[in-house]
Amino acid sequence: MNYFVDMNLGSAVTGIEKAQFNRMHLFQTAGMPAALVYLAYGSRLHEHLKKFGFQGVGFSMYDYFQESRQYQDVGHFDWRHYWQMTCHYQLRDVPDTYDVRVDNEDGQFLMYAHFLDKDYSQVDYINYFDHDHNKIRRDVYDSRGFLSRTSLLVENNQVNTELYYSPDQQVKMIKQCKQVDGKSVLRSVTLKNYGQRDYYFNDETELQTFFFNELAQDGDIFFSDRNGKMAPALDRTRPDIKICPVFHSTHVRVGQDIVTGALKHGIYDYILAHPERFNGIVVSTEQQRTDLLARFSNLPPITTIPVGYATAQPIDVMRRDPHRIISVARYSPEKQLMHQVKAVEALVPEFPDIQLHLLGFGNKIKNELQKYINEHSLGDYVFLRGFQKDLTNEYRQASLALMTSVEEGFSLSTVEELSYGIPVIGYDIRYGPNEMIHDGENGFLVPVNDQEQLVEKMREYLSDRELQLTFMGNAQRLVQAYSPTKTMEKWEKLVQSLNSQPK
Known part of the structure; x- marks a missing residue:
């Protein structure tokens, strides 16, 4: 395996x-x-x-x-019915959530339950409280439907002990913690009845x-x-x-x-x-x-071995918006997405229909970008689209992609964009872009952090429709070096080599 x-x-x-x-x-x-x-x-x-x-x-x-x-999915337990009809508890739905507060018959707050669905059929966790409203326990349920972990809490919601269960509710692991500077630090791990005996470990590494x-x-x-x-x-x-x-x-x-x-x-x-x-x-x-x-x-x-591979995808370049730009990257500091936003801002007077769609996730940088977009009236030109599971439609519409990272290990997004015939303008960094972007053929390489040249190369590309069409064709031709077949051949050769090494 x-x-x-x-x-x-x-x-x-x-x-x-x-x-x-x-x-x-x-x-x-x-x-x-x-x-x-x-x-x-x-x-x-x-x-x-x-x-x-x-x-x-x-x-x-x-x-x-x-x-x-x-273990397969099981039928989820009807907690609401059980609490109300069997326990005679009182339920208080939390507005705008799938959460429920549970009180006993006397109105004492007992539990807080978080569900994952609007039908309240899939519980995520249940918190338990003492008579002083201190949280004393959290039961976590596996998404497949069984109680998976119980955390026993001490002051300030810190973990003292955790119990991990098998689907038939046998305790299989115990973690014990100590409190250091107000934080829970793992002290020991016990595997219960593993191979008919118990095993003890000092930390997660062991x-x-x-x-x-x-x-x-x-x-x-x-x-x-x-x-x-x-x-x-x-x-x-x-x-x-x-x-x-x-x-x-x-x-x-x-x-x-x-x-x-x-x-x-x-x-x-x-x-x-x-x-x-x-x-x-x-x-x-x-x-x-x-x-x-x-x-x-x-x-x-x-x-x-490239971490990504690509096959040239069917495209209709004539139906693409020539001034629609995408950037597929996490909203994180090393991606330097503000460079892209400012580049688009500089080009708006020349290309009033320009659009930049930023596809990724990361709240801190997202908030910074949105603040800049709002303050500089860029809402019609720059769009924070968030994480997209399927980017196919985005790739089919875009005519240019940007890559402004300060570093990369490879840049998966670049090879995917090229497979859809999307030329890429990117910083010439270690590692990846300069092995996929052939400068002047399927995109442009720009000296790292040279924002002026980034704008200049974007201008050159966006203003020349013939250049766009040439680059799009070259993008699909040159990406063949990263075909699935060639990549898999490298993995097969490596696996054979590792298996042939002496033990």
Whole structure:
């Protein structure tokens, strides 16, 4: 089995999760066994897996120990009927939510329940209170319908003890915490009746290492994707287990020399300091591979495999809005989206029909962008569209994409945009854009943070319809280097190589 290991999965995905999904699609198409594995507890994990089309091919470390890997959805309990008709409690609906306050017959506040649906059929959690209205307990329900975790609380809602249950309500794990400076700090983890005995761990890292050792069978490979958090646990696993970290971003701090500069803390520095335990490293670009080899002489074999792939998509360029621009990126500081907003602002007098659609998520930067848009009367030109699960319609309408990050590991959005014949104007950064954007053919490369040249290249492109059509055709032609077939061939070759390594 090939395991793609991450920490968790939410309702929206980052580039790392999207890269995993891309890889999973390739392995499924090629008939190679693979599974998504998550190390963090998440009561809604299987809801999210289903949402993204991976129901049944993913599970968490907690699923493994709670014996719920294969557990299916169950009929959800009618809590409202039970509370009212059996317990004779009084219910108070919380306006504009799916939440309910529960009082006993005497009007004493007992519980606060949060539901995930308007029919109140799927409970997310129930908080319990004492007679002084202090929260003393929280029961969390798995999205599949069973009680999954109970948190026992002390002062200031801090966790004292957590109990994790199997679907048949047997306690399978106990976490105990201590209070340090007003915060709960994990003190110990106990696995209950695992293999007919109890196991004790001091922290999550020890538990994770035990999990990897228990899960691994002969021939399995672990491709680790969130390496800063899981590398220490992987490093301590049995030496016969094959582990191959995947690098999704740069390894040196922004602005520092690639050979002598400081490594990013908590990203890949642990792996680069302990390379002897790992069987290989995957990077997305040849440039990063070259940079790593220039700095380190003791690394395991490094393989370049793009985290994304693309097939030229059917497009009708004549039906595109020639001045519609998109940007697919998280609303986060390193994406420097304000550069794009200001560039559009500078071009409004020349292109009064210009539009920039920003597709991503991140509330802090979103608020900053919206404030600027409002203050500069850009509401007719710049649109914060939020996270979109399916971008197909956006790609079919746009004539240009922008990429203004200060750094990238690859830029998945760029290869996707090119596959739809959308030229890209992007900063010439490490890593990715300069291997996908052929300057003057399918877009323009701009010196990093050169906002004046960004505007100038946008002006050149938007004002020349023939140039647009030429670039659109070139975009689809050049993206063939990132075809699914070529990418999968690289993965197959890597898997064969890892399996052939001596144990």
